[in-house]
Amino acid sequence: MITKLKVEYDSLNPPLKWAGGKRWLVPILREIWKHYSHYRLVEPFVGGMAVALGLQPHKALLNDLNAHLINFYCWLQKGLCIDIQLENSSCYYYLCRQQFNEFILTGKAQSREAANLFYFMNRTGYNGLCRFNSKDQFNVPFGRYKTINYVKNFSHYTPILEKWYFSSVDFVKLQLQPTDLIYADPPYDVQFTKYSANDFKWEDQIRLAEWLACHPGPVIASNQATERIVQLYESLGFSITLLDAPRRISCTGDRKPAKEVLALKGIPLKSIPLKSIL
C-alpha cells in the first residue's frame, strides 16, 4: 500500500501553469534535499509548486504574494473537485472572468467558487498568465488553445498537501526556524531591460539576498545569472554555481539557453551532483 501511494505521489504534476516553473531543477535539488529531509522546506515564492511537489517534504511552509494562487492551494489541500462547467470557448471564458472579478469586488475571492474559476482561467486564458489591472481586476485574454485537458478531481493531492502550511505575505514576514531549509526562487532579475512588467525591483532582490544571508539554516536561491545577481550573492558569502536553464524564446526569437545561478549558503558544495550541472 505504501509503495503504491509513493508511485502516485511521484507522478503528481503541478496543477497550474505558472511562469518560471522549476521542474527542471528538481533532480538537482533532490540530491541536496536528501541530506535535509528532516528539515522544514520553506519556499517564500512557491509559484507553480513544482519544487515542493518534486521534493515532497513532510513539513513545508509555502508562500506566495499572489493570494488567489494560495487560495487555490488551500482548497486543493481540502480535496478540490471542480464543479463548474469547463468549456474552451471565448464567450464562456469572459463570463467566468467577469464572475471572478465580481468575487474580488464583493470580498468573495477566497471562496471555493473563486478557486474553481481561477483553475479554469489558468488553463483557458492566454499562456496561463495571472495579471491584474490597476483596479485589481483579472485581465488576461482568452487563450485560443485547440484542445485543453482539464482535470476535475484533485482529491489525490490531499494526502501530500495535508501537512503543509500555506501563506500569502511578503517574504520578509515569514517566521523562520533554524531547522528550515529555504529554497527561494523570486521573479528573475532583468538587468538590461528598460521596460519590465516586473514588480520585483532591484531593491527587492537586495532585500531578499540580505534576508536570506541572515537565516541561520541552509539556503538555496535561484535566479537569472545576471552579473549583479552573481556579485550580490557572492558579496554576502554564498557559493555560486552556474547552470544552463532550459531554452526560452527571447523577444528577438533567439533560443539561447539562459544562464541560471544557484546560490548556496550553509550547504556543502559536494552535495550538488556535478554530473547534473550542464
Ligand SMILES: C[S@@+](CC[C@H](N)C(=O)[O-])C[C@H]1O[C@@H](n2cnc3c(N)ncnc32)[C@H](O)[C@@H]1O
Ligand atoms: C519565479 S516564480 C516562482 C516559480 C516556482 N519556483 C515554480 O517552480 O513554479 C516567482 C513567484 O514570486 C511571487 N512573488 C513576487 N513578489 C513576491 C514577494 N514580495 N513575496 C512573496 N512572493 C512574491 C510571484 O507571485 C511568483 O509566483
